[in-house]
Amino acid sequence: MYTYTFVYVYKNNIDFSTIFPKLRKEKSTTLKKKINYKINYINDNIKKKINMYNRIIKITFHKL
Numbered sequence: 001m002y003t004y005t006f007v008y009v010y011k012n013n014i015d016f017s018t019i020f021p022k023l024r025k026e027k028s029t030t031l032k033k034k035i036n037y038k039i040n041y042i043n044d045n046i047k048k049k050i051n052m053y054n055r056i057i058k059i060t061f062h063k064l
Helices: 021-025 029-049
Strands: 002-010 055-063
Touching: none
Parallel strands: none
Antiparallel strands: 002 055
């Protein structure tokens, strides 16, 4: 199992390749969909709790 931990500045529009530069070589579409879904899920929760200022967010994704 691999653990990916990324720290990035939260903005309304997120560039997938910028957040996960190491996964550009990853050919698994399913893995990217899972990570993208997790990011969207976290962002939806954050938008409900904080204001629209840029925040630094840490995401940990586990690859089984």
